[in-house]
Structure formats: structure tokens, C-alpha cells
Amino acid sequence: MEITAQMVKELRERSGAGMMECKKALVANDGNVEVAMEWLRKQGLAKADKKAGRVAAEGRIVTAQNDDAAVLVEVNCETDFVAKDSNFLTYSDKVAEIALASGAVDVDALKAADYGNGSSVEDEAKTLIAKIGENIQVRRMVRVANAGITGAYIHGGRIGVVVSLKGGSEELAKGIAMHVAAMNPAYITPEHVPAEVLEKEKEIALAQMTDKDKAKPAEIQEKMISGKLRKLANEQSLTGQAYVLDTNTSVGDVLKKEGAEVVSVARLAVGEGIEKAEEDFAAEVMKQAGLA
Template identity: 70%
Template sequence: MTAITAKLVSELRERSGAGMMDCKKALVENNGDIEAAVEYLRKTGLAKADKKASRVAAEGLIAAASANGQAVLVEINSETDFVAKAPNFKEFADSVADVALKSGAADVDALKAAAHPAGGSVEEATKAQIATIGENIQVRRMVRIANDGPLATYLHGGRIGVIVALKGGSEELAKGIAMHVAAMNPPHIKPEDVPAEFIAKEKDIALSQMTDKDKAKPAEILEKIISGKINKIVSEVTLVGQPYVLDTNVTVGDALKKEGADVVAVARLVVGEGIEKVQEDYLAEVQKAMQV
């Protein structure tokens, strides 16, 4: 039996694109024969992909696609940032976004079942990526917005994706507002979208922070003081009330009004939001993997 060295495992990994643990096992199963190990990995790759699917994938990319009044965002997750930055991973993410757009899929389950250009479904193409890359890859989320008016997508570093749809205005304005949403992440679009419970809570807080001297003022004056504070807070948590990132001398609402536009819909995805990340000791994993 040929000795299974780190160099041999590295060579098999480079040739196959499979994970190190898979390469080591393939060599052990095939008595160190690298050619047989390559064939072994090709035959068993998809089966291994199912096992990797239980591992936490909290890194990845947001991909976008748009055409003919339709826009989509898709989140594709990987286990490590290293994989997320690889060109082939981006190509796969872009291909899934393109499938999402053209297939008309309304949710991620429909997207996974849709046909992928590489053959088979998106889910099968994802398993092929898992076998090749050696990490868990997940098509986690997608969002679609349709609009007859201006529609724009914006990606920030591949980690934040935004769609903005407008009534009136221009695609340039929609793009600018999408950039604003990526940067500021306003919880609400307009004042009327802010929950009454939130406003009531903020009123209680504003009242509790007032001095006895202020509280002694006439009711109408007191109401004006509290309303002023609430209006400021509402502006901070609404898209239209925030200073526009492309021109902080005006609010987003001012920029919309200037073009006679209104916001119809907004969507924002951030890679890994809501996923509990697991801290891995990769050095220990490598050392353990090389113990024969």
C-alpha cells in the first residue's frame, strides 16, 4: 500500500476539487492509488454531498437578476468565506439567479425544482457543487418583485442584495434608493408603515425622559414637544424620512418627490442573517484528517 502523505492528499484534492477528508478516505479505500481514488470520488461524490448538507453554511453570496419588469435576489450559502469568494462559486450563484428569473419560480422550493443549465434540477446542480467543492452548499432564500415602472437591483460586495420598485421616477433613482437601502436598512418605508405599538412605546419613553418643568407645561405644548420627538424617531426608521445617502442635504422622500415618484416595494437580503454560525478550528481539523 502506498503511504498516504499530505502531499498525496493535496494532489488528489487539486485534481478532484473534493474536500480533504473525502480525498483521504478515497486514498485509504483504494490503497493509495491516486487514479482509482479519482474515479472513486467521481462515483461517490453525490452520495457524500448528502452527508455534507447537515453542516452549517452561513457564508456565501447574494446574486441578482432582472429583465422585463421582473427582478430576483437569491441567497446561496457556503460554509466558508474562502469558497464564497471563489470565481466558480459566483458563477454558480449567478446561474441560479438566472434560473430563478427565467423559470418564474415564486419561492425557493420551486427554484430548487427548476431546471438548471448544467443538467437536472437546481437542487441536483447544488449537490454537484457540494461534491466538487467539498463544503455544504445551500440555495437558502429567494425573493421576486414584479413592477411596471422603474425597477432596480443593487449588490454590495455580494453580501447584501436589494431590489427597489418605483411608481414614476427613473431606473437611476430606483438604483440610488437601492444603494440607500443597502447602506441604511430602514425598517419601514413610510410613516404609516410604523406599527402603532412602536409609536406608543416611544411616546411613553419620551414622556418619562421629560423634566418636571416640561411636564407642567400646558397639554397642547406638551403634545407638540412629544410629537416633535416622535416625528424625528419615525423619520429615522423610515426610508422616506432618512437623509439620502447620495445627497444628504435631502431626504429620500425629497428625492422621490422631485421626480414625482413613489416606492412600490423593497426587498433586502443579507448573507447568513438568522443563521447561527459555528466557530471551527480548521488547523485541528487538518491535523486530525492527516492522522492515518
């Protein structure tokens, strides 16, 4: 069967594969576009499996929410360039919607969820790997139940926060989410700071006391140490920090003024905990040129 330019063009548009690959697929499958599409997909998935082990530390944080809950999802790729690619953007946005609608509570359930075309979220990632040429991974997700009012904030696609409040307003919820994105508090309130953390800080504070401080009465020393621990607990907790949108007041005071309480907080940042390989480009060029 004659393979026409129109057939190649149609297969290219549907598959995203190169012109020569499309022509080869059509020749191998007697010009049947549907079978050629499946053939290309199988070839692509084989390539995708090889790329799945490569470090993917770039990408996006995406969110979706409804009246019941909100989700944050981290979808990774290898380069910032691909993180801005329209195919990657479309995929990651849809994954967030699937995470919300499917009721998935962890990333394994999300990967297994139906993408809507007969394949799973994970299989669709493999198809995208074949098309884009980079490793694509749905790495993390978190679901936050709506306690009354939920606010979400995405900063530059790289940091995402969801906050659920009891009381308050949508404006306040978004403001708190912006604060968490900027300040990344470890705990919600000073009372949530674990006792073992405070005990360790107390040991450090005692070790750092000067001879002059040690000469002071025990009760004075205890007040000094207690003051340092209170300051530390405030610095590490959401309600104890100065509010980024009004540094003259604390987050706790803002919440109190509006009669609101933070019930839950989730924050994801692209590439957290992923060890990126340090590339020596000069050495790589020399290696490619056979000089090293």
C-alpha cells in the same frame, strides 16, 4: 482494462474529484468514463448529505432582472474563501438567472427548478458540495414585480437591493437601491410604521421625561412626544431619511422632485439571522493533539 493517465485526467476535469478517487472510479467501472462519472457523483452526493447540516453563513447575494421583474437570491457557503471560488460564482450566477426565468416566487420552488442539465438547482448544489467540500445552500430568494422602473444594486456581493418605482428614472432607481443598501430602512414611508410600534415608543418617551418636562402643560408635553415620534418614524422610513447621495435633502423630496413613487423594496444581506458558531481555535488544536 488498462486505466491510462489520459482517462484519469479527463475524469478529473469533468468531475473535479481527486486523482486517486478518479482512478478508483475508473477501476471500479472497467474504464468507462461515463459510468465512472456517475459513480463519483453518487459517492459525492453521499458525502454532500453529511455536509448539508454544517453552518453556511458566508456566500453571495446575486440578482437578475428583465422587463417584468427582478430577483434577489442568497446562496450560502461556509467560508469567504469559497464565496470567491469560480465554481461557486458560476453556480450562484446561474441560480439567479434560473430564479428569474422559472418564475419561482419562493426558495422551495427555486430549489426544485431545472438547472438545465437534467438535475435540479438543489441537486446541483449537492454536486458542488462534493466538488468544493463545503456546505452550499440556496437559502432565500425574493421576486419584485416591475411597476415601471426597476433598479438593482449589489454591494460587495454581500448586500443586495431591488427597488421598483412608478415614475422616475433608472438612475434614480439605482440611487434609491444604494440608499437602502446603506441605511436599511424598515419601512417605505412614515405612514407605514405600525401603530403598535409608535405606541411602544410613546410609552418609552413618557417614561424618559424629566420632572421638569412633566411639570409643563399637557399640550406642551403632547407636542414634545409627537415630535419625538415623527422623528422616529422618519428615521425608520425610506422617504423620511436623508438621501445618502445628497444628505442635504430627504429621499422623499428627491422622489417628489422627479415625480416618482417607491412601490416595493427588497433587501437581502448574507448570513442575516444565521447564528455562527464561535470557534475556539486553541481548544481545537489541543483536542486534535490529544491534549484536551
